[in-house]
Amino acid sequence: MINESLSKNNVVRNWLLIGMVMVFIQVIVGGITRLTESGLSITKWEVVSGTLPPMSEPDWITEFELYKTTPQYTEVNEGMTMSDFKFIYFWEYIHRFWARIMGFVFLFPFLYFYFVGMISRPLLRRLGLVVLLAILAATFGWIMVASGLIQRPWVNAYKLSLHLCIAMSVFVALFWAYLHEGYGNMYKSLTASRGVKTLLPWVMSILILQLFLGGVMSGMRAAVVFPTWPDMNGIFVPSIIFDPSQWSSSNFNNYDQNEFMPALIHFMHRTIAYVLFGLGILFAYRIYDSHNSNVVTNSSRKSLTGTRIAYVIVTLLFLQVVLGIITVVSSQGSVPVLWGVLHQAGALLLLSSFVVSIFVLEVKN
Secondary structure, three states: OHHHHHHHHHHHHHHHHHHHHHHHHHHHHHHHHHHOOOOOOOOOOOOOHHHOOOOOHHHHHHHHHHHOOOHHHHHOOOOOOHHHHHHHHHHHHHHHHHHHHHHHHHHHHHHHHHHOOOOOHHHHHHHHHHHHHHHHHHHHHHHHHHOOOOOOOOOOHHHHHHHHHHHHHHHHHHHHHHHHHHHOOOOOOOOOOHHHHHHHHHHHHHHHHHHHHHHHHHHHOHHHHOOOOOOEOOEOOOHHHHOHHHOOHHHHHOHHHOOHHHHHHHHHHHHHHHHHHHHHHHHHHHHHHHHOOOOOOEOOEOOOOHHHHHHHHHHHHHHHHHHHHHHHHOOOOOOOHHHHHHHHHHHHHHHHHHHHHHHHHHOOO
8 A cells, every 4th residue: 555655656746747847848948939039920829729830831921921010020020031930930839839738748647646536635735826827827928929019029028027937936836846745755854043044035035036137138138238247348337327317117118229227137137146146155055054963864865965955056056157147248149049048947947946945944744
């Protein structure tokens, strides 16, 4: 009976792991879609009929003609060839198609697990949150796309960043369910010092703010405006930020028509990165220090210790700084897709490392 229970638990855990990997891939594909400016290539929201791409030349012509009515084509891509259109269509199609596949991978096994009694009540509540966030991400994804089909030649940067943050929330919620399902009864919690408990909310709040600013910065292509480091085009703080006349709702909304918002967002993203790096290192040190009095071990698995968590956090912090710098200095005319996507993936991994920290500090046998 025990072996059978463990086997069922492994099946559910592996299903959750597959879901996590698929969501991670979706975030990466979303980054590619954004950086290649492919998000507006499909102008319709067709949940069922949009499953298949254009299958004939007339179908492609119809899709291309619809795209030609968008501001992005008339203001940015006028004269685009059919081959170029197929390239941007591909990434947006893959982004939407992968979302549909994730739905099927989640729904059918869930129904089976539920009816055979393999979904516990706590897991059911956690999965309910995953579903709600996934629906919100899909809904906001279309709202984001629609924002670029009327007046702007690209999607609204603020809505884009919210969509990204919601997508990351889906991953975190699924990761949290996976940790509880797979490791909730296997590890004792670290004894958190007062310093760790005090610092954790600050680190998480700053990290979430940084993720949002990173999405806005990407949507505004702010790195292209200031592709230098450690200065910003020769100065450390752009003077336009200190001009009171620039602090207007018009500049906030029409960020693509002025340098103020790209300068402000870029400066904030850099500054908060330094703050997050410092606090992250301090948090990792305090986690490491907690390890000295309480090592988390398990007889059947490698020990999950404060030391390992601290090392992972520090490594990812350094990696993010390096990737961020490379992305900025490589943004000569456009944001490099490879470095931009790696920087986004690193952000999700860094977020995951702090989620593990919260889990190990919170979970009780």
